[in-house]
Amino acid sequence: MEFGSERSDSDHGGGEVKDEKRSDETAVIIKETPMSNSKGTIPEDGPSAITNRKEEGDELEKAKAKMSEVREENQRLKMCLSRVMNDYRTLQMQIHNITQQETQNSFDKENNNLQEIIKESELVSLSLGNFPSNPRNDEKAKKQVKEKEYEDLSLGLDYKFETSKSASTSEHLLKPSPENSSEVPKEEEGGETWKPSKDEVSQENPAKKTRVCVRARCDTPTLNDGCQWRKYGQKISKGNPCPRAYYRCTVAPSCPVRKQNNLHYSITCYIFQVQRCAQDMSILITTYEGTHNHSLPLSATAMASTTSAAASMLLTGSSTSHYSSMPPSSATTTTSSDLHGLNLHFPNDGSKPKQLYLSHPALSISSSSQSHPTVTLDLTSNIPLSSSSSAPNFGGRLFTSSNYNPITRPLLYPSSTSLNFTSSESNALSWSNGFLSYNAQPYSNNNNRNILSNINLGRQPMENMYHSYIQRNNNNVSFPQQEAQHSMPDTIAAATKFIIADPSFQSSLAAALTSIIGTGNTQGNQSGGEDSGKNKKWGDLFPSSSSRDNNN
DNA sequence: CGTCTTTGACCCGCGC
DNA sequence: GCGCGGGTCAAAGACG
Numbered sequence: 045m046e047f048g049s050e051r052s053d054s055d056h057g058g059g060e061v062k063d064e065k066r067s068d069e070t071a072v073i074i075k076e077t078p079m080s081n082s083k084g085t086i087p088e089d090g091p092s093a094i095t096n097r098k099e100e101g102d103e104l105e106k107a108k109a110k111m112s113e114v115r116e117e118n119q120r121l122k123m124c125l126s127r128v129m130n131d132y133r134t135l136q137m138q139i140h141n142i143t144q145q146e147t148q149n150s151f152d153k154e155n156n157n158l159q160e161i162i163k164e165s166e167l168v169s170l171s172l173g174n175f176p177s178n179p180r181n182d183e184k185a186k187k188q189v190k191e192k193e194y195e196d197l198s199l200g201l202d203y204k205f206e207t208s209k210s211a212s213t214s215e216h217l218l219k220p221s222p223e224n225s226s227e228v229p230k231e232e233e234g235g236e237t238w239k240p241s242k243d244e245v246s247q248e249n250p251a252k253k254t255r256v257c258v259r260a261r262c263d264t265p266t267l268n269d270g271c272q273w274r275k276y277g278q279k280i281s282k283g284n285p286c287p288r289a290y291y292r293c294t295v296a297p298s299c300p301v302r303k304q305n306n307l308h309y310s311i312t313c314y315i316f317q318v319q320r321c322a323q324d325m326s327i328l329i330t331t332y333e334g335t336h337n338h339s340l341p342l343s344a345t346a347m348a349s350t351t352s353a354a355a356s357m358l359l360t361g362s363s364t365s366h367y368s369s370m371p372p373s374s375a376t377t378t379t380s381s382d383l384h385g386l387n388l389h390f391p392n393d394g395s396k397p398k399q400l401y402l403s404h405p406a407l408s409i410s411s412s413s414q415s416h417p418t419v420t421l422d423l424t425s426n427i428p429l430s431s432s433s434s435a436p437n438f439g440g441r442l443f444t445s446s447n448y449n450p451i452t453r454p455l456l457y458p459s460s461t462s463l464n465f466t467s468s469e470s471n472a473l474s475w476s477n478g479f480l481s482y483n484a485q486p487y488s489n490n491n492n493r494n495i496l497s498n499i500n501l502g503r504q505p506m507e508n509m510y511h512s513y514i515q516r517n518n519n520n521v522s523f524p525q526q527e528a529q530h531s532m533p534d535t536i537a538a539a540t541k542f543i544i545a546d547p548s549f550q551s552s553l554a555a556a557l558t559s560i561i562g563t564g565n566t567q568g569n570q571s572g573g574e575d576s577g578k579n580k581k582w583g584d585l586f587p588s589s590s591s592r593d594n595n596n
Numbered sequence: 597c598g599t600c601t602t603t604g605a606c607c608c609g610c611g612c
Numbered sequence: 613g614c615g616c617g618g619g620t621c622a623a624a625g626a627c628g
């Protein structure tokens with residue numbers, strides 16, 4: 045929508061002016077015609093003609109006066125319009141700032157909650173290989189047990205929050221510990237690609253790192269998770285005709301997209317195994333392991349956060365499981381525990397559980413032969429986690445801010461980009477708002493709404509929220525899929541209502557805008573900066589997921 | 597010319 | 613100790 049051009053001005057506020065001009069010109073022509081026809085002779089109807097001329101002159105004066113009035117009004121309208129536009133921009137900036145602050149505050153709060161709980165549970169080491177000192181370990185027996193637990197459960201997938209280059213107060217809050225801060229390489233200043241140094245590798249216990257395995261139907265060689273990977277090896281694995289490829293993260297600090305005050309969390313993995321399922325070649329098995337020590341583009345944080353959350357679930361589940369929670373009778377075959385809504389079943393053969401079965405078919409936690417605790421997210425099933433009434437809370441509500449669980453949902457999800465991991469196939473897996481979602485219908489390339497029709501495994505897409513709101517408030521309004529049928533002011537008003545009514549939507553919207561404006565330049569266009577998002581149309585704000593297929 | 601992929605060699609842990 | 617398999621390294625080639 046363009047404001048300020050002459051054409052639009054006259055179209056909106058100056059329509060009357062145009063009409064007046066026409067009538068004025070017509071009047072002049074009428075006035076001149078008798079003169080040209082008279083050829084210097086006195087008109088036959090002498091006195092009446094003079095009277096007519098006088099009247100025409102009066103009319104001309106009136107028209108001129110009216111025209112000047114209209115011009116003044118036009119000027120007033122223009123000024124009014126510019127005022128409105130200025131107010132609009134100011135409000136937009138204020139909303140952006142407020143939502144950003146809210147997001148950051150809740151982020152800080154939740155991070156603090158997480159760290160408190162982590163401290164209390166003494167389960168997660170926030171540093172790679174360096175376990176925080178634990179005063180309770182004075183008791184020898186406890187110490188031995190806990191050291192064993194640490195060995196088993198300390199993850200490469202730790203949580204590390206950082207603000208990019210901003211020395212804000214939140215940075216102190218977000219720093220996990222002083223010990224960790226010394227371990228974070230200064231790769232952002234040095235501008236060097238991060239590689240796991242031998243020191244880091246030696247600090248980690250490579251045989252104990254937790255892995256997150258993602259099974260998904262995918263035609264492409266790798267999942268498009270927004271991160272950049274470099275292949276460093278390939279092996280034929282036993283029992284699988286398809287080779288297993290090894291990838292290393294190459295996102296590193298050379299990535300130019302770093303907004304100040306924009307929170308990044310640097311979880312996710314530096315090792316990336318990709319393998320086709322031996323039984324079903326259409327299934328891609330992706331295994332994540334390790335931790336980034338650098339910020340990630342928002343587009344990459346979606347997968348990162350989910351894999352980390354899954355690892356966290358494994359971590360907390362394995363360590364806080366109450367084996368004695370089941371009656372002795374039922375404990376003869378399996379042992380179950382309830383993990384934040386997940387029912388965990390441990391094979392009870394007296395040994396350390398090799399596999400931990402979850403009551404939802406899409407999730408399982410297992411321990412590989414090489415002591416790799418592994419959590420598997422099976423996304424090949426068409427059963428959406430959130431749709432099962434008997435399903436655990438993981439899929440539908442685990443990540444929602446309204447159902448925040450500081451243990452199982454350790455992170456905020458500022459990312460609102462929508463990543464399509466697959467080709468345009470039905471049942472495609474996509475990443476939207478930081479959550480996995482299934483598209484139950486084939487994509488259509490020209491429809492920006494295709495991401496909105498997904499069955500979402502995680503947080504409800506904001507568009508769906510909007511739809512439900514619209515449906516609640518006005519059964520006739522559907523936005524924006526049928527926007528051609530409805531007036532724009534209605535939809536804008538409804539959208540405004542919705543944004544005002546729902547703070548979480550504000551956060552999501554702000555995150556989405558930040559993501560689009562900020563990370564829209566991540567791939568390809570890096571020169572746009574923040575301003576590049578200002579002129580985006582509504583449809584541009586929700587780009588087709590297919591447009592992000594080229595992330596890798 | 598720089599970056600990325602390929603691929604054979606090598607290392608290492610585990611089981612027998 | 614030996615063999616096997618998983619994982620990594622690094623030189624060579626491909627590619628833009």
